[in-house]
Amino acid sequence: MTASHIQHVSTIISAKWICPVRPINTTLEDHSIIIDQDRIVDIIETKNVASLYETDQHYQLHHHIVTPGLINAHTHAAMNLFRGFADDQPLHTWLNESIWPLEKKWVTPDFVHDGTLIACAEMLKSGITTFNEMYFYPESASRAIKQSGIRANIGLFVMEYPSNYANDGEDYLMKGLEARDRWRDEALITSSLAPHAPYSVSDKTLNQVLTYANQLNLTIHMHVHETEEEIKASLAEYQMRPLERLNRLGIVSPQFMAVHSVYLNHEDLTTLSKESASVIHCPTSNLKLGSGFADIAALQKHGINVCIGTDGSASNNKQDVLHDMQLASLLTKGLTKNPAMQDAKTSLEMVTINGAKALGLEDHIGSIEKGKYADLTVFDMDHISTLPMFDPMSHLVYAASREEVSHVWVNGLLQYEEGHLTSIDIKACKDIALRWQLKLKQNI
Amino acid sequence: MTASHIQHVSTIISAKWICPVRPINTTLEDHSIIIDQDRIVDIIETKNVASLYETDQHYQLHHHIVTPGLINAHTHAAMNLFRGFADDQPLHTWLNESIWPLEKKWVTPDFVHDGTLIACAEMLKSGITTFNEMYFYPESASRAIKQSGIRANIGLFVMEYPSNYANDGEDYLMKGLEARDRWRDEALITSSLAPHAPYSVSDKTLNQVLTYANQLNLTIHMHVHETEEEIKASLAEYQMRPLERLNRLGIVSPQFMAVHSVYLNHEDLTTLSKESASVIHCPTSNLKLGSGFADIAALQKHGINVCIGTDGSASNNKQDVLHDMQLASLLTKGLTKNPAMQDAKTSLEMVTINGAKALGLEDHIGSIEKGKYADLTVFDMDHISTLPMFDPMSHLVYAASREEVSHVWVNGLLQYEEGHLTSIDIKACKDIALRWQLKLKQNI
Numbered sequence: 001m002t003a004s005h006i007q008h009v010s011t012i013i014s015a016k017w018i019c020p021v022r023p024i025n026t027t028l029e030d031h032s033i034i035i036d037q038d039r040i041v042d043i044i045e046t047k048n049v050a051s052l053y054e055t056d057q058h059y060q061l062h063h064h065i066v067t068p069g070l071i072n073a074h075t076h077a078a079m080n081l082f083r084g085f086a087d088d089q090p091l092h093t094w095l096n097e098s099i100w101p102l103e104k105k106w107v108t109p110d111f112v113h114d115g116t117l118i119a120c121a122e123m124l125k126s127g128i129t130t131f132n133e134m135y136f137y138p139e140s141a142s143r144a145i146k147q148s149g150i151r152a153n154i155g156l157f158v159m160e161y162p163s164n165y166a167n168d169g170e171d172y173l174m175k176g177l178e179a180r181d182r183w184r185d186e187a188l189i190t191s192s193l194a195p196h197a198p199y200s201v202s203d204k205t206l207n208q209v210l211t212y213a214n215q216l217n218l219t220i221h222m223h224v225h226e227t228e229e230e231i232k233a234s235l236a237e238y239q240m241r242p243l244e245r246l247n248r249l250g251i252v253s254p255q256f257m258a259v260h261s262v263y264l265n266h267e268d269l270t271t272l273s274k275e276s277a278s279v280i281h282c283p284t285s286n287l288k289l290g291s292g293f294a295d296i297a298a299l300q301k302h303g304i305n306v307c308i309g310t311d312g313s314a315s316n317n318k319q320d321v322l323h324d325m326q327l328a329s330l331l332t333k334g335l336t337k338n339p340a341m342q343d344a345k346t347s348l349e350m351v352t353i354n355g356a357k358a359l360g361l362e363d364h365i366g367s368i369e370k371g372k373y374a375d376l377t378v379f380d381m382d383h384i385s386t387l388p389m390f391d392p393m394s395h396l397v398y399a400a401s402r403e404e405v406s407h408v409w410v411n412g413l414l415q416y417e418e419g420h421l422t423s424i425d426i427k428a429c430k431d432i433a434l435r436w437q438l439k440l441k442q443n444i
Numbered sequence: 445m446t447a448s449h450i451q452h453v454s455t456i457i458s459a460k461w462i463c464p465v466r467p468i469n470t471t472l473e474d475h476s477i478i479i480d481q482d483r484i485v486d487i488i489e490t491k492n493v494a495s496l497y498e499t500d501q502h503y504q505l506h507h508h509i510v511t512p513g514l515i516n517a518h519t520h521a522a523m524n525l526f527r528g529f530a531d532d533q534p535l536h537t538w539l540n541e542s543i544w545p546l547e548k549k550w551v552t553p554d555f556v557h558d559g560t561l562i563a564c565a566e567m568l569k570s571g572i573t574t575f576n577e578m579y580f581y582p583e584s585a586s587r588a589i590k591q592s593g594i595r596a597n598i599g600l601f602v603m604e605y606p607s608n609y610a611n612d613g614e615d616y617l618m619k620g621l622e623a624r625d626r627w628r629d630e631a632l633i634t635s636s637l638a639p640h641a642p643y644s645v646s647d648k649t650l651n652q653v654l655t656y657a658n659q660l661n662l663t664i665h666m667h668v669h670e671t672e673e674e675i676k677a678s679l680a681e682y683q684m685r686p687l688e689r690l691n692r693l694g695i696v697s698p699q700f701m702a703v704h705s706v707y708l709n710h711e712d713l714t715t716l717s718k719e720s721a722s723v724i725h726c727p728t729s730n731l732k733l734g735s736g737f738a739d740i741a742a743l744q745k746h747g748i749n750v751c752i753g754t755d756g757s758a759s760n761n762k763q764d765v766l767h768d769m770q771l772a773s774l775l776t777k778g779l780t781k782n783p784a785m786q787d788a789k790t791s792l793e794m795v796t797i798n799g800a801k802a803l804g805l806e807d808h809i810g811s812i813e814k815g816k817y818a819d820l821t822v823f824d825m826d827h828i829s830t831l832p833m834f835d836p837m838s839h840l841v842y843a844a845s846r847e848e849v850s851h852v853w854v855n856g857l858l859q860y861e862e863g864h865l866t867s868i869d870i871k872a873c874k875d876i877a878l879r880w881q882l883k884l885k886q887n888i
Contacts, residue, residue, distance in 0.1 A: 087838040088787040121828045287778035288842075290785075317843040318829065327771070334731035341734075343532040384565045385762065387874055388881030394531040398732075399761040403847040430831055437832030 009053050010412060011035040013376065014046045015061040017392040020368035021068050021352045025345045027392050033066065035374040038187070038412040042370060057414075063382035064406060065392045067348065068367050069129025069151075069375030071355025072321040074221075074259045074280040074309025076135040077144075078107070078115030080122065081436045083313035091227070091289055099314060103136075105443060107164055112140035114432045120148035121424045122319045124416045127377035127405040132257070132280070132309065132359060134194040134221055136165040139179035142189060149415045149423035151375065153359045155194025155221045156180060158209060159201055169205030177212065188411055190359065192221040192257070198242035199230050206249050219255045219360050222246075225268065226260035227291050243268045252277050257358050259309065262286050262294045273302040278358035281350075283327045284318070285311035296332045297341055307355040320402050325351045329397065344397040378407035453497050454856060455479040457820065458490045459505040461836040464812035465512050465796045469789045471836050477510065479818040482631070482856040486814060501858075507826035508850060509836045511792065512811050513573025513595075513819030515799025516765040518665075518703045518724040518753025520579040521588075522551070522559030524566065525880045527757035535671075535733055543758060547580075549887060551608055556584035558876045564592035565868045566763040568860045571821035571849040574799070574809060576701070576724070576753065578638040578665055580609035583623035586633060593859045593867035595819065597803050599638025599665045600624060602653060603645055613649030621656065632855055634803065635660075636701070641667040642686035643674050650693050663699045663804050666690075669712065670704035671735050687712045696721050701802050703753065706730055706738045717746040722802035725794075727771045728762070729755035740776045741785055751799040764846050769795045773841065788841040822851035 013035070018028040020043065032049045034042035044052065086098030112135060123131055133141055134155035145152045156176025158169060166172040176193070183189045193209045195201040201209070213220050225231060225242060234242045244267065246252050254276040261279045264272070272279065281294050299306050308324050310316050316324075325347050332342035356366025365375050379400050381389055386404060389395045408416035415422050457479070462472040464487065476493045478486035488496065530542035556579060567575055577585055578599035589596045600620025602613055610616040620637070627633045637653045639645040645653070657664050669675060669686060678686045688711065690696050698720040705723045708716070716723065725738050743750050752768045754760050760768075769791050776786035800810025809819050823844050825833055830848060833839045852860035859866050 081832060083832065084839045084843055085834045087835070087842055088784050090782065090784050094783065118828060118831070125828065284774060287774035288783060290777050290781040290783040292781060293778055313843075317839075318845070320829075320845075327774075330728060330731035330771075333734050334737055337734040337736060338534065339538065339732060339734040340532050340534050382874065384562060384569065384870055384873055384877070385764075387562070387877035388525060388527065388884065390529045390881070390885065391531070395528045395761075398531055399528055399757075401762070401764075401845065401847070403845070426828055429828055430826065433828070433831035437834070440832065441834065 006052065006054050009034050009036040009041060009055050011057045011059070012049060012053060012055045013059045013061065013066060014049065015064050015066045015378070017065045018043070018368060019065060019067045019348060019393050019396065021349060022367035022369050033368060033374070033376065035412050038373055040368060040370055040372050040374050043368060059407070061378060063380065065379045065381060065396055066368065067377050067379070067396065068352040069365065069377050069408065069410060070127045070321050070351045071307065071359070071366065072123060072128045072131040072310050072319065073257070073307040073355045073358055074132055074134070074282055074311055075119065075319065076312030077119035077131065077133055077141060078112040078135050079312030079314045080119040080319065081111060081115040081433070081440070083317045085314065085440065087317070094289070102440070102443065104164065106440060107136050109137045109140040111436070112137040113144045114436060116141040116144035117148060117424065118429050118433055119313065119319050120144060120150045121421060121426060121429050124148065124150055124408050124421055124424070125405065126320045126322065126402040127408060128319070128321055129375040129377065129408060129410045130355065130359070130365060132192070132221060136163055138176060139182060142179065142183040142186070145189060146186060147423060149410055149413060151188040151365070151410055153190045153192055153219070154183070155192045157194045157196065158205060159196040160205065161200060169202060169208070173205070173208055173212070190361065192219040194221040197223040197226070197230065198245060199233055203249060206246070206251060210250055213255060219257060220251060221257045221259065223260055224258040225263045228263055231263055241268065243271055247271050247275065255360065260286060260291070260294065261299070262292045264295065264298070269298060269302045269304070272304050278305040278307060280309045280358065281306055281328055282309045282311040282324065283331055284324050285315040289315050293331060293335060295335065296328060297336050305354050305357050306350055307358050308350050321351050322400070322402055326397065344394040347397045348393060374409050374412040376409040377405060379404040380406035450496060450498050453478050453480040453485060453499050455501045455503070456493060456497060456499045457503045457505065457510060458493065459508050459510045459822070461509045462487070462812060463509060463511045463792060463837050463840065465793060466811035466813050477812060477818070477820065479856050482817055484812060484814055484816050484818050487812060503851070505822060507824065509823045509825060509840055510812070511821050511823070511840065512796040513809065513821050513852065513854060514571045514765050514795045515751065515803070515810065516567060516572045516575040516754050516763065517701070517751040517799045517802055518726055518755055519563070519575055519577060519763065520756030521563035521575065521577055521585060522556040522579050523756030523758045524563040524763065525555060525559040525877070525884070527761045529758065529884065531761070538733070546884070546887065548608065550884060551580050553581045553584040555880070556581040557588045558880060560585040560588035561592060561868065562873050562877055563757065563763050564588060564594045565865060565870060565873050568592065568594055568852050568865055568868070569849065570764045570766065570846040571852060572763070572765055573819040573821065573852060573854045574803070576636070576665060576803060580607055582620060583626060586623065586627040589633060590630060591867060593854055593857060595632040595809070595854055597634045597636055597663070598627070599636045601638045601640065602649060603640040604649065605644060613646060613652070617649070617652055617656070634805065636663045636665040638665040641670070641674065642689060643677055647693060650690070650695060654694055657699060663701060664695060665701045665703065667704055668702040669707045670730070672707055675707055685712065687715055691715050691719065699804065704730060704735070704738065705743070706736045708739065708742070713742060713746045713748070716748050722749040722751060724753045724802065725750055725772055726753045726755040726768065727775055728768050729759040733759050737775060737779060739779065740772060741780050749798050749801050750794055751802050752794050765795050766844070766846050770841065788838040791841045792837060818853050818856040820853040821849060823848040824850035
C-alpha cells in the first residue's frame with residue numbers, strides 16, 4: 001500500500017475502549033473512530049489507522065471510554081433559570097403558587113434564550129449531545145441552541161391556556177410553525193409538535209396537531225399519565241383514560257413520545273406497544289414531584305421503546321441524563337427485587353439508541369456506526385472513583401458520573417474538552433445566570 | 445480594643461454561606477468559622493473578624509457553602525477494590541459466586557489496607573470526613589485511615605463463619621479487641637462492635653458482643669432486616685423476627701445502629717423507637733441488590749434517628765454519601781407521593797448530625813458549633829450546574845454533586861483542596877488500584 005491510498009480525514013479518535021451500542025452489548029478495545037466532516041466514516045483497530053488514514057486532529061484517549069453522545073429525551077431547558085426556586089413544595093403549591101406565577105411574570109423571549117443557553121452549557125458538560133425540548137418561545141430557544149453547537153429536537157409547544165407567548169391552541173400552533181420555518185434548514189435542529197398534556201389540549205387542537213404532524217412528518221412530544229389525578233379528571237370529563245382518548249384521536253403512533261407514563265394499566269401498555277410509541281421516563285422528576293414510580297419492567301416486557309429525560313431543572317434539579325439513567329436502573333432493580341434487571345447495556349441503550357429512535361433519528365445518531373453523525377461522549381476513567389475497572393460498560397453505568405466526561409463531539413465538532421466549551425462562553429453564562437438570579441429574587 | 449486583644453488562631457474560613465445544621469434550619473451569610481488547633485472556637489460575622497482574630501491561614505470563600513463534614517454511616521471501605529466486578533447479578537449469584545469466593549481468594553491485610561486507602565481518597569474528595577466501617581482485618585484498615593487523615597469509627601467485625609481473617613465468633617472478637625488496643629489512642633479513630641447480621645452471629649456471640657460493648661462503652665454496628673428472606677429464616681429458626689431476637693438479647697439500645705432496616709413491621713418500628721436505636725439507610729445498595737425500599741417516612745414518624753450510608757463499592761458503586769442522601773430524599777417523596785417530605789434541612793441532618801448521633805459522637809462532630817472538632821466540607825457553587833441559586837441549603841441537597849466539593853477539613857486540618865489531597869498521594873493510589881485490577885482480572 002502506498003501513501004496515496006492514505007485518506008485524509010477531519011478527526012481520528014483512538015480510544016482504549018468504545019461502547020458503540022450497535023452491535024448490541026459490544027465493547028471494543030484499542031479501536032479508533034474515523035470522522036470526516038460531520039460523519040463517522042470508519043471504526044477500526046487502532047493499529048491499522050496509520051496505514052489507512054491521516055488527520056491533523058488525532059486524539060489519543062488512553063484511559064477513556066467513548067460512547068454515542070447521550071440523548072436527553074425530555075426537558076424544558078429554559079427552566080434552568082428557575083432551578084431551586086421552589087423545592088420541597090407540594091405539587092399544587094409548586095405549580096399554582098410558584099412555577100405558573102413565575103412563568104407569567106418572567107418568561108419572555110430573552111428569558112428563554114438565556115435559560116436555554118445555560119442549560120445547553122450544562123448538558124454538553126454532562127455528555128449530552130442531543131436534547132428533546134418543550135417550552136414557550138421555541139424560536140428563542142433555537143437561537144441559544146444554534147449558538148451552543150448542541151443538537152436538539154425542538155417542540156412546538158401547544159396548549160389551550162393563554163401565556164405571555166400565545167393565547168390559545170390555534171395561536172400556539174401558528175407561532176410554533178412560524179418559528180420552525182426559521183430553523184428548518186439548520187443541520188442540528190429538528191422539530192416536534194409538543195401539545196402540553198391531554199388535560200391542557202382540546203380534541204380540536206389535537207386534531208390539528210395530528211394533521212400538521214402527518215403533513216410535515218413530525219414527531220409528537222407530550223406529557224402523558226404523569227399523575228393519578230389527570231387520569232381521574234379524564235375519566236370524569238371524557239369517560240376514558242387520557243391514553244385511550246389520544247389513541248382514538250389517532251395521536252398514538254411510532255412518532256408519539258409519551259413523557260412520564262407513570263400510571264399505565266394493561267390497556268395503556270397494550271396501546272403503546274401496539275402503536276409502537278415511545279415512553280420518555282423521567283425518574284428524578286417523578287420522585288421529586290411525588291408523582292410516583294413508572295414501571296419500566298412492564299414497559300420493556302411489552303417491547304415498548306423506553307428512553308430517559310431529565311425534565312426541566314425546576315423539578316430535577318440537574319440536566320444530567322447519565323444520573324437519571326443510573327436512577328432508572330436502580331429503581332427497576334428495586335421495584336422488581338431483581339438486581340439483574342435493566343442491566344448496564346440496557347441502561348446505556350436508553351440514553352442513546354432508544355432516544356434516537358423516539359426522535360425518529362435512529363438512522364443518524366444513537367450509536368457509533370459508519371455513516372452516522374459523529375456525536376460522541378468520552379469518559380476519562382483514570383480517576384480514584386473509577387478504579388479499578390473490570391467491565392468498562394458496567395463501570396460507565398454504575399460508577400461514572402458526569403464529572404468523568406472529558407470530551408464531547410457533536411456533528412463532528414469538538415464542543416467540550418476538559419472543562420472548556422468551544423461554542424459557549426461559560427463565564428458569560430454564569431454572569432447571565434447571576435443577573436436573572438438578582439431579578440427573580442426580587443420576586444420572593 | 446487594642447491589638448493585644450486580637451487572638452491568633454490556626455485557621456479562619458470566611459464563607460459566603462454556612463449551613464451549620466445547629467441551630468436547626470439555619471443558613472448564615474457572610475460569616476466566618478474560627479478554628480484553633482482541632483476545634484471550632486467561634487462563628488462570627490465576617491465583618492467582625494479583623495478586630496478579634498488573626499491567622500496565617502485565612503480562606504476567603506466568596507461563592508461557597510460550608511457544611512459540617514459529611515458522615516458516611518455504613519461502608520466496607522476495602523471493597524473499593526471489588527467495585528464493578530460483579531454488577532447486574534442476582535443476589536444469590538452475586539454473594540455465592542462472586543463476592544464470597546473473591547473475598548476468600550483475595551482478602552488479606554494488604555488488600556484491606558490498599559482498598560481502604562483508595563476508599564478514603566474517594567470519600568475525602570466526596571466531602572466525607574467521617575465514616576463508619578465494617579470489614580475484615582480492621583487493623584489494616586486503621587493503618588490506611590491514619591495515613592489518610594480522615595475520621596473513622598472502625599467496626600470490630602464478628603461472625604461465626606471462618607474467613608481468611610478469623611475462624612469463629614470468639615476468634616473474630618479477640619482479634620478485633622486486640623486490633624482496637626493498637627489504635628485506641630488515635631484522635632481520629634473510634635470503635636464499634638460489628639456483628640455482621642442476626643443470621644450470621646449466634647446468641648452466644650451476641651451476648652459476648654453486648655458484654656464488651658457495655659464494658660468498653662462501644663456502639664454496635666450490624667446489618668439488620670436487609671431482605672425478606674432473613675426474616676423468614678429467623679422465624680423458622682428462632683420463631684421470632686431478627687429484631688425481636690436482638691431486642692430480647694438486649695442488643696437494641698441507643699448505642700445500636702441497625703443498617704438497612706428495609707423490612708420493618710409495626711413492632712420493629714416500636715422497638716427501635718422505644719430503645720432509641722439508629723437506622724443507617726443505604727438506598728443505593730438496597731435498590732442495586734434488589735432488596736427493596738426502606739420506609740424512611742415511617743422511621744421519622746416514629747422519631748427514629750436516620751442516617752445515610754453508601755455501603756461498600758461492590759453494591760453501590762460510589763463512596764458518595766451526598767448522592768445517597770439525594771436518592772433517599774427522592775425516594776421518600778416518591779413513596780409518600782408528597783414532594784414536601786424529607787426536605788432539604790432533614791436530608792442534610794441525615795448526613796451530618798444524625799450520623800454523629802448514631803456514632804455516639806454528637807458532642808464532637810455533625811454540626812458547626814463552638815467547641816466541636818473542625819470537620820468541614822465546602823461546596824463551590826460558582827458553576828453552570830448550580831447557577832442561579834435561590835436557597836443555598838436546598839441547592840446543596842438537590843443541585844450540588846460531589847464535583848462541587850472544593851475543600852475538606854478534618855479535625856482542623858485541610859485534607860482536600862481543589863482536586864488535591866493533603867495526606868494521600870492520589871497517583872500512588874491509582875497505581876495500587878491498577879495493580880489489584882491486574883491481579884483480580886486473572887480471577888475472571
